[in-house]
Amino acid sequence: MTLIPWILLILAVALQLVTLPALILRKDSNAAAWRGFIPGLHFLSWLELIQRPWYWIIFLLVPGINLLLLTVMHVELGLAFGRRSLKDQWIMGALPWWGLWELRQSKDGWIGKRDWSKTRKSTVREWSEALIWATVVAGSLRMLIVEPFTIPTPSMEGSMLVGDYLIVSKTSYGPKLPRTPFTLPFVHNALPGGLTPSYTSWFSLPNLRLPGFRNVERYDAVVFSFPHGDTVYVDPNLVGHDYYALLRRDGIGRAGGDVQTFSLNPDRYMDEARAKASKNPGLRARPLDKMENYVKRCVGLPGETVSVIEGQLHINGEAVSNPEGLQMEYRVTFANQAEAKSAFRKLKLTNLDLGPVSAVPEGLAAVMALTESEVAAIRTLAAKVEPMSNAHRRGRLEMFPNVWDEEFNLWDPDNFGPVMLPKKGNTIELTERNVKLYRRWIGAYEHHNLVVLPNGQVIIDGKPETEYTFGMDGYWMMGDNRHRSADSRMWGFVPEDHIVGRATLTWFSKQNSAQHGESKIRWDRVLRPVE
Template identity: 35%
Template sequence: MAKQLSKEERSKRRNRRTKNQNEKAKSWIREWLDALLFAAVAALIIRAFFFEAYRIPTPSMEKTLMTGDFLIVSKISYGPRTPMVLGVPFTNIYMQGLVLPWTRLPGFSEVERNDIVVFNYPIDIAPIAGKTNYIKRAVGIPGDTLSIDDKQLYVNSEEANPFPGIQQVYEVDVRNRIRLSASKVQAAGGTIYQSRNGNSGSYRINMTDEVAENISNWPEVTNVELFVLPDTFNEYDRRSFSFSSGFNNHHHMSPVVVPFEGQTVTLTADNYHIYEAIITRYEKNDVERNGGQFIINGEETNEYTIQQDYYFVMGDNRDDSEDSRFWGFVPQTHIVGKAGIIYFSWDKDRWLPRFDRLLNVIHD
């Protein structure tokens, strides 16, 4: 017969089993906590130095990038920046007034002309990493000479490359007593921006060149041409700040060289608006000005040597994008990374994913 355990021995066995179960439970919890901690640290490192997810909140890059696109942006393409501020991980909350010493690590390439780049909005009042993220096309790289004539961008005296996704506003005339259908225009890929003569007559439509060519063949349409502001029109009377004061409007821009590191510029009363933000805001110099006379860091001079490279960016939705035509150049320190892939896209109007855009590689 099996030996019967005493009450005391049975109690000891129960206590040992309970202790073993508790230790196993604690071990399991520790393993999960360790795994979660490792995953969080790995995600922070990946986010800080390799890749980060971004969402397109506005239509400024349509039709190349759509509102509701979710992107993976490569920080290693141009070189990641070491942390600039201390903040709450995975949020935009950071410690005010504390800016860390930082540097940019080596990347695979420099920003190339027409790359689609994410950058910190230069004129935000915040530490660089705390500024709003913007995404635009880098149409001008350091040393390029840019100009705009009747909305046509010229780079180094040559017409800039056209891209299929670029949208602009066109004027569309239709036959008498015919109303242009907004739904038909939308189905073709355009958006009626303005009806100039009530419900019929002339319309302004935001669309790509391809859509404009298509609409020009509609039987009710008599004429399609690019809408261009006259060069005598000064839209900046309505603006409190404009990089392009001295230019008439964003459909026309006199030639300007995109600043580059080591460039020495001669400052005048007529061109200081181009370089003011660079000298004072981005390169932290004290400037006193009296007309065409300048005192920089206590020294009277009319010359300044640029300390870093800059870029000129524009949205592909050319008539619905505030970009370098309005607020100036993007400093190299503000470059975050290169747009790589659309991993998801949400159409808020239809409340459906755009399945045809999933996992699309973003081509320059």
């Protein structure tokens, strides 16, 4: 990390703090100049000098918008003290370090903001001001109120479709203030057309969430920062995938493709895979608010115990109702291709619902993702319909907590758990099982240094511990397309500080020919609430 940005930031703030008190006294010799010395409060004095409303401070919290607004405020500060030539405005906007110091050393008196009542603004100036304020307002709404989101994968098919354009409410759970305040507006984490970061990573703020209208509830469609996206492969085909799963796959390959051999020394093989990936295609760490955004359905709340038995979700040992539109994979056998096409057409299925197709003695077998109502309908159209088994995924370290263990090796997407979700204030014993389940939570999410000694003793932050008390809430997220969703069953808990907002409305929906068989607007889904 270079020190130059920090030096420039500290210098800019220092110049503001030493300049504003002097300027306040030039406007009013009896004013409370001390307010200009206090970081944060000095913005109020600044806005008074340029005769702008106090609520501009809110816009300073918005990434990207804050840089734009600070530039405007620097220029207007110069204007308020008579520096109105084009050269002076450029200096105050582009070189505030120079402009502020020069303004402080001068004897320019306060004359207030420019009065445009008797002068016509140029067309360029009018359009520039309109564009700036449109950017400020739209950027603030995007960060604090609502944000658009697109469904890119079929993991929520059945309720949310690929090609749905959603409105995500930030106010439902409370908008999060950004950790990376210096970023380009309207761009999440990379410049268009590539993977160049759209933000600066040298300066970050602590996590802070403003009050919301409600808590996360079961079956909410939640948008969140992907927990395993804190590092990414610098490759457009891999950047949105599970970084640790990719490393583990490469590490297993380095162990001769044998999972058990890999598990004897996972750190060695993971380090080798990481060293290779750091050279080609390259690795990049991402701050929390710049991780890829995922959307899943929240099925488990803090403190609850989650398990899946034969595909049925259980909470605290009791089966719960499934969300409407839940899909599972089935192997459907047809007598011939004509029957298969007829069923496909009658049920209005798309290419995304279809999996591998193979010839069998009975005719044609196709793997399909179907809802309960579609299963009932297709039984009258096909020779045989049987649920797909996921037993082949056991013992491959695909399932959370992704470690070799006699119990965990028996888990698959349809048979999983029990796992208790973290809840702030709850205390667990640091048994061998719990250390495996919560090690990443304690280390990566709650930022403690956890070490397990060869004798099994657990050391946290240098102290032997037998218990651990959670500092945050954790949630369990699953896709409605249960057999085609990478979710908490594979990568575990979603911490509360990763929650972005609640998907509330599908404002537009479009399908394409490659994924759905034909391209068209789905008018029946436009302006439809997300259920």
